[in-house]
Amino acid sequence: MAQNISKKISPYIGNDKILSEFLKKTSELNSGKSSVIIINGSKGMGKTRILNEMNSRAEQDNLVKVMCPVNQPTGNIALVDLAPFSTFGEIILNLRRNKKAAKIQLFQSISLTVLASLPIAGDFFYAGKEISKDLKEYKENLDTNKANQNFIDILSNISKKKNLVIFIDNFHFADTHSAELLGSIIKNLDKFNILFVITVDKSSHVRQLFNFKLIEYIKSQDVTYLELQKFNSDEIINAINDYFPDEPINQGIHAWFTSKTHGNPLAVYKYLEYFKSNNLPLANVTNHELESSIPSELTGLFLSNIMKLSESDRNLLSHCALIGYEFPLTLIAELMKTDLLTIIKQLRSIQNATGIIQSIGVRTTFGEKVTHYQFSQPLYAEQFINQLEYEEKKEIKIIITNLYKKLYDNTDNLDVKNQIMPYLLSNAQDTENNELIQNIMQTHHDEAVKNHSEITKDALKNFMENMRSTFNLELENEAGEGEGLSYIDQDSDDLVMDPFAFSGTSDVDSTLNFAETAETVFQSGPSLTWEELVELSLNPISEDTIKKIEHFCSITTSNNEKLKANLLLAKIFSATERYEKASRILSAMNYQVDRDTPNPIDILFLNTKAILEFRNNNINEAIKILQNEAAPLSLRLGPEYKLLTLSNIALVLREVDLKESNRYKDIVLKQAKVLKFEDFLQDFQKQLSIID
Template sequence: MTEERPLPEQVLVGRQRELTALWSRFEQTTAGRLHVTLVAGEPGIGKTRLLHEVAGRAEQVGGLVLRGGASEAEGMPPYLPFLEALGGYIRTAPLEQLRPQVDPIAPILATILPELPRHLGELTSSYPLPPEQARLRLYEAVGLFLSTIAVSRPLLLLLDDLHWADTATLDLLCHVAQHQAVSRLCILGAYRSDELASRPALERSILNLTRNRQLITLTLQPLHEADVAELITRLLGVPPDYLLSQRLWKESEGNPFFLEELLRAWLETGGLTMTPSRASVSPSPAASLPASISSVMRQRFARLPPEVLETLRSAAILGRTFASTLLGEVIGQDEELVEERLLAAMQAGVLRSDLPDRYTFSHDTIREYLYSEVTPARRRRIHGFIGRVLEVRLEQGEAQQLAQLAFHFAHSGDRVRGVTYSQLAAAQAMRAAAPGEAMSHYHMALALLDQQDQRHGALSLALGEAALSAGVEREAVQAFEAAQIWWTHHPDVVAAARAACGQGRAWARLEEHAAAQAALEQALTLLHEHACAEQVQVLVELATLQAVSLGLHMEGMAYGQ
């Protein structure tokens, strides 16, 4: 007989060796030694499932598990995996427990964790520091917070999808690993191995952690033939016959996600014959196997009601995890109706719901496919809807969503709002000691500006400062040059001098001393009739260049005087 039945979630087979290794790392953490382990593998190979299995075991023995993940969607704030993990802890921790854990560092943490002032009340402002010092202070505060949380019980920090992590997240990860080496903290992450070559920041972080002997990387291989048979048995409740097992093993190439999608497609189309003791392939045309994962997806979603599929496509633009209330506002549908459609998607195994009103695509490959099915015109329209909904919520003070607003408006065709929120998101990223992410927002703002917009000069200048803070000196030179050209053609002598001074500082960091001196002297010439703070800064930079970099102490003293 043929039976249509849902497949169980979170089935893990064939990973005992890796599971044992990961559990050993967690147990070593309980003795007060930080460990970092990364699980690598192709999409669908079971990385996230393995992480969840370790997390479940850690919770069973009294460990605390904090979960976060990076996102492929643009417009995400810097440090997203840490924000999700620590934000979740702040929202659920008892106030009498949280306050002493963050008391001395709360103002610093609040620069990236808005949940803190909401939970603890108004905090005193921390005094401003230069960007490099502010970043160091933030990293130290996050590390101390994690270490303090781990005092009462071992802490497992899950960081999923690190192939999409921003540079700031990866830098913070390396800093925590290096400076909290004796804390009871186990960091367990995952990334797609086929993405590594195109992610230089992740590659550099892995190299640094490996060089410091702080990292173990486990690469998940495709399942063996016997593992595939066991997985089918666990999914169906009865063992497969040899033909079914062989066929699924060969066609899925041992990839658990692909295998489950193929098996689900057969169940839903009557391609399997089930008896109380055996599962086999039905001798019918319906049992023909799709040629690719895209074919599987296409057949799977064709069986969903059209209105459910349209709702899922809109949800895919919101991201891997989304709120049903936000989705309802975006598509203009009643909340109850949206919930019914999402329930149908859950029953089909497309979504899962871990928290009220929060839904997650069961695998990001599913979200990627749905997103690719949305036409460009409709994407622009939905991005605009999302932006306007988030804008209202921002005005109500409900969330700090500047990066998302910038992204959605930039991709909606609303250039005015796109520029405004990109500029605000860049400034917020600089305050959060994430200059690399600030650069991305400034680039977006400049790309959206009309040629004659008066903000060109100021944005180019800000881009130069962000690039200088990020250690990308040559891009800083280019940005400062663009700013100086703009201010030369739209006369503002002080602003042009500020841009020339920026070039000098960037050239000095590159140890291009002649170019640095020329740029700084040009800035001084522009300011010869202006007694202002910018003139003082240029003189200080020239004095430092002459005395420290060139060893010309008398000339340096002359500028200093």
């Protein structure tokens, strides 16, 4: 359905300036000027849609274009580092399939040399093997720097013969090696005739260090940074008219759409689809129908589609979602203990009836060709996983782990083992099978040493650094490892000061760079946006501030925003010694922490709750919440949540165990210096001095 919607809504709506900038850069490319466009947008803002539109417009005889979407990995985001250079490997592979690029002399053999040098490379490596059965003759054990230079050389070689336009979607999911390579290309653009158009979600909390690197790239004079904007009221009207071109529209519907969607394009489209599929005429729909019959939030729309399915279909898709956003039919058939034809028939029926999933064709997976399906929106996969109880998720994950382990053990082909490994490790981590993780990692490390594969060793090192699961010793080791973090932007020190800015929702990205002054915010009236609310909270707190936050809680239609605003109030009341009010707010929230798939609000809630207990002199309870609950969960999110939790542990322990508190304090100080969070350091040291 998402694809049908994108055809009905003009890509120009809200994007005319971005499209104009792209056409300008394409024209400059013809004059020999290379450039990079980075387009930022959070979930639902239309990153893929605008990229597809640009791709369709880039039609010139002297131009070679290639599209490379980067998929979110199954399980821990650190898994992407087990596929070094995979994003740029996909680009080279897609160029090999491009008729214009394929005609360039020597490109075919040179590109195979590059692909063959990548030992842990997933799907694109196998696609490369299909092109040439003799790929092994090109095999060369390279170190990371040499491989990096090889990519630069081959892209430079092609672009000097044909102008290159490379589209990369969702680059925030790319591996670390690919991110480093992009930085090298930006610094050497004069060696290319190339235009990169890259979409990112800078507000995503999953890889904050990676996002800081993006901030560094954005500041380059050779990079054009653009923000996808929410629809304004006129653009919402245009979208409605685009979708219902021949129907008279009730004028009140415009205000309703603005209120419910906050201008998020995906939300606008999904509500339009809801009106269409439920035969609700926009000309005479009543206010009662709008308020009572239609889901109040986007998740409700997704759930309304889900609940139309039979219990059997919902169960099947919940299993599919636990495998990943994308899933192969063979694995689903084994998981459901049925035959392929039955699974194909059931999935095709779901696709035709709802559009929740879609076939994406045949892929080479674990050495065999198999049809893959994917969810049409990541939110669908999340909702199906949420339909399961914790015990169900864990049992299914154990079965999936065993299936991958069986595939892994049944092959002697090291390349196939390399492809299975990330999926096996991801599920082993989810089921806390640490022994299996250790054995697999040791096997592949020994193999890398044996074959002198420096890239593999680098990949394993990156992966292990991101997969640390113990809390004390490994954090201390991490605090002493400053190398590799020096690229973090000097201006990013404000980020950890407001953990609410990293909620992972689609509405908070602009909190990274506050453009308005406090005076402007105070003059904005009682109906604040979430961004204004966060900025307001960073200024000295007044009763007027509290009233505005309370008013925001009463009017926002987003449960997510309401949760964050209530936490903000509890934090303020706790800091101003109004402990009873803070306790009432936390109790009224009735919030349940998701220990299976933690999110930023879980960490913020636990830290707020612990500090309140501390201020109420319940020190043991505060330590228990921080060490036993918040700390393990914080390790699975960005560094700002880890620092927030560690600093609070250090402060609370000050009252009962000075030696242990100092140990945590040292870790916090080292980590904050490595991350260059200067404001956080000052605030933390100030809090320590107050207690001491």
